Amino acid sequence: MIPFLDLKRQYGKIKPEIDAAVLSVLERQAFILGEEVQRLEKSIAETFDAGVAIGVSSGTDALLISLMALGVREGDEVITSPFTFFATAGAIHRLGAVPVFVDILPETYNVDLDALEKAITKNTACIIPVHLFGLMADMEAIREVADRRGIPVVEDAAQAIGAWQVIEGKKRYAGTVGTTGCFSFFPSKNLGGAGDGGMVVTRDEALAERIRRLRVHGSHPKYYHHLVGVNGRLDEIQAAVLNVKFPHLEDWTLKRREHAERYMALFRESDMEAFGVQPPREPAGFFHVYNQFTARFPNRDGLLKYLKDRGIGAAIYYPLPLHLQPCFAYLGYREGELPNAESAAREVLSLPVFPELSEEEQEMVVREIRRFYETEA
Numbered sequence: 581m582i583p584f585l586d587l588k589r590q591y592g593k594i595k596p597e598i599d600a601a602v603l604s605v606l607e608r609q610a611f612i613l614g615e616e617v618q619r620l621e622k623s624i625a626e627t628f629d630a631g632v633a634i635g636v637s638s639g640t641d642a643l644l645i646s647l648m649a650l651g652v653r654e655g656d657e658v659i660t661s662p663f664t665f666f667a668t669a670g671a672i673h674r675l676g677a678v679p680v681f682v683d684i685l686p687e688t689y690n691v692d693l694d695a696l697e698k699a700i701t702k703n704t705a706c707i708i709p710v711h712l713f714g715l716m717a718d719m720e721a722i723r724e725v726a727d728r729r730g731i732p733v734v735e736d737a738a739q740a741i742g743a744w745q746v747i748e749g750k751k752r753y754a755g756t757v758g759t760t761g762c763f764s765f766f767p768s769k770n771l772g773g774a775g776d777g778g779m780v781v782t783r784d785e786a787l788a789e790r791i792r793r794l795r796v797h798g799s800h801p802k803y804y805h806h807l808v809g810v811n812g813r814l815d816e817i818q819a820a821v822l823n824v825k826f827p828h829l830e831d832w833t834l835k836r837r838e839h840a841e842r843y844m845a846l847f848r849e850s851d852m853e854a855f856g857v858q859p860p861r862e863p864a865g866f867f868h869v870y871n872q873f874t875a876r877f878p879n880r881d882g883l884l885k886y887l888k889d890r891g892i893g894a895a896i897y898y899p900l901p902l903h904l905q906p907c908f909a910y911l912g913y914r915e916g917e918l919p920n921a922e923s924a925a926r927e928v929l930s931l932p933v934f935p936e937l938s939e940e941e942q943e944m945v946v947r948e949i950r951r952f953y954e955t956e957a
């Protein structure tokens with residue numbers, strides 16, 4: 581049995597520290613916006629040179645509150661990728677704004693800049709690039725296009741904490757190039773809590789102040805409301821767990837990268853390309869953090885079943901692009917309209933890549949994939 585993700589292995593290594601951190605919150609009985617949240621906000625702001633960081637209740641709420649702070653409202657258009665987790669577009673829809681989906685690039689799975697530029701209209705209120713699987717969308721180019729038109733950019737960095745791109749000779753971290761950046765601490769993320777959690781970062785002080793208010797119902801001072809916000813706080817227990825994990829993040833990221841490189845070497849050794857397998861790509865000047873190791877596989881559904889039958893975990897992110905989701909039928913997209921997103925949804929499969937995965941397990945995964953193509957496909 582090789583699990584797709586095994587959080588118990590990670591917990592086993594840091595159990596005393598995690599347990600003590602959680603217990604200390606219980607001892608203090610201070611659960612809302614206390615010292616743990618502040619400490620995590622400071623760590624993230626400083627480590628990634630991110631300006632101000634504001635802890636929120638989830639990655640979804642990080643997106644929602646960012647859009648609210650920017651004044652996105654009914655009828656506004658927000659351009660994003662159709663090949664992402666639902667939350668990206670859900671946040672847009674929740675505000676009565678219109679998700680405008682543009683196609684992705686087949687190699688990086690991130691938004692196609694030409695398509696994005698063509699989709700801009702006078703009603704475009706925001707752009708949400710998604711740094712899918714842990715690889716940044718080209719923020720240098722996106723920012724340039726957005727700045728020229730004065731359109732804010734909300735980075736969906738839910739899967740990409742610690743990823744970077746070199747811009748003007750400097751490493752710029754995911755989430756820190758746009759107007760705001762949104763992180764998720766969902767348990768399966770590279771920095772995962774013991775439940776839901778998220779963070780917004782921004783360099784704009786006035787925007788940061790709005791975001792801080794929006795996460796407490798728009799209240800400021802307490803019980804006085806100039807804004808209507810949400811109950812969107814990161815809680816102390818989550819922050820305590822994340823503060824224990826945060827110092828390990830760099831190490832865990834390097835492990836994920838090692839695993840990705842090993843998969844690619846094993847793919848080469850077993851001549852996977854001859855079977856039509858296409859591994860992920862890391863463009864020059866980009867640092868992929870491999871929240872997922874996602875490749876294209878011919879007969880993907882057959883392979884998934886074959887692996888499952890042999891106790892090997894694998895998963896499809898994502899089987900149906902957002903422009904074809906039933907709830908967005910009212911937007912009027914047709915099948916075939918965003919072909920790169922649609923072919924990715926048919927062909928991709930993510931393999932286990934969590935930091936604690938062993939070399940032997942990876943070898944077994946690749947051996948079974950090869951066996952599938954030799955015998956079953």
Ligand SMILES: Cc1ncc(COP(=O)(O)O)c(C=O)c1O
Nearest residue numbers: 638639640665667738764765766
């Ligand atoms: C790309 C993307 N955006 C947004 C989210 C939403 O984050 P959360 O689950 O913390 O609400 C996730 C993860 O779940 C995600 O992968």
